[in-house]
Amino acid sequence: MLTFYCMPWSRSSGVFWLLEEIGSPYEIELIDIRAPAGVPESYRSIQPNKKVPAIDHDGIVVTERAAITIYLADAFPESRLAPPIGDSRRAAYLTRLVYCDSVLDPVIAARAQGWRYDGGNSFSFGLFEDMVANLERVLSVQPYAVGDSFTAADTQLASGIHFTMNILKVLPDLPVFRDYIARAFDRPAYRRYAEKEAQLAKQVTPPQFQAPSTQ
Numbered sequence: 531m532l533t534f535y536c537m538p539w540s541r542s543s544g545v546f547w548l549l550e551e552i553g554s555p556y557e558i559e560l561i562d563i564r565a566p567a568g569v570p571e572s573y574r575s576i577q578p579n580k581k582v583p584a585i586d587h588d589g590i591v592v593t594e595r596a597a598i599t600i601y602l603a604d605a606f607p608e609s610r611l612a613p614p615i616g617d618s619r620r621a622a623y624l625t626r627l628v629y630c631d632s633v634l635d636p637v638i639a640a641r642a643q644g645w646r647y648d649g650g651n652s653f654s655f656g657l658f659e660d661m662v663a664n665l666e667r668v669l670s671v672q673p674y675a676v677g678d679s680f681t682a683a684d685t686q687l688a689s690g691i692h693f694t695m696n697i698l699k700v701l702p703d704l705p706v707f708r709d710y711i712a713r714a715f716d717r718p719a720y721r722r723y724a725e726k727e728a729q730l731a732k733q734v735t736p737p738q739f740q741a742p743s744t745q
């Protein structure tokens with residue numbers, strides 16, 4: 531049994547999309563992180579920081595988007611969303627996937643908050659300009675995060691680029707990013723996920739940002 535703890539239009543969205551790509555049955559447990567009363571303390575036993583996403587797979591709890599994405603793609607190898615261990619593409623796959631949380635997300639948060647920092651040793655995520663240049667370089671030479679094939683890394687990278695560029699409007703709106711999102715989103719599983727998420731969003735507290743229509 532697979533339980534997915536999530537909140538529509540949040541950092542759980544990429545994992546939601548991934549679950550639709552995998553296509554194995556899962557149950558949804560809505561965690562209304564925007565509820566005025568806050569996230570129930572009981573949820574801390576699943577996610578220590580009371581954040582979404584999290585999954586429980588046959589009693590195994592996994593938290594943190596990158597870890598969940600790696601775990602799920604490996605747990606369902608028949609979905610062919612991850613280069614297996616020993617495949618030379620695995621290095622780029624892990625690098626791009628983890629980059630979303632370790633660099634893209636904090637760099638965008640710092641920029642959105644107007645923080646001034648030098649990007650040196652005290653800041654593991656480096657500078658905004660370096661992050662943008664890196665993603666632009668990667669996506670200029672290949673259609674997906676890892677070469678020519680869609681992988682689970684794209685569920686994190688395309689979700690992250692979409693949210694930070696189109697919703698937060700912090701990442702620059704570059705043609706290379708727009709083309710990449712259009713390519714990555716043009717999939718039946720993406721459309722299924724977007725429709726399900728839009729329906730679920732009606733049951734919880736709406737976001738402060740302008741919610742996507744169906745993206």
Ligand SMILES: N[C@@H](CCC(=O)N[C@@H](CS)C(=O)NCC(=O)O)C(=O)O
Nearest residue numbers: 540541563580581582583594595631
């Ligand atoms: N490091 C976590 C962060 C997830 C995260 O920040 N989730 C946000 C949703 S966008 C959340 O649950 N916030 C609820 C809160 O802070 O109360 C991950 O990557 O899985």
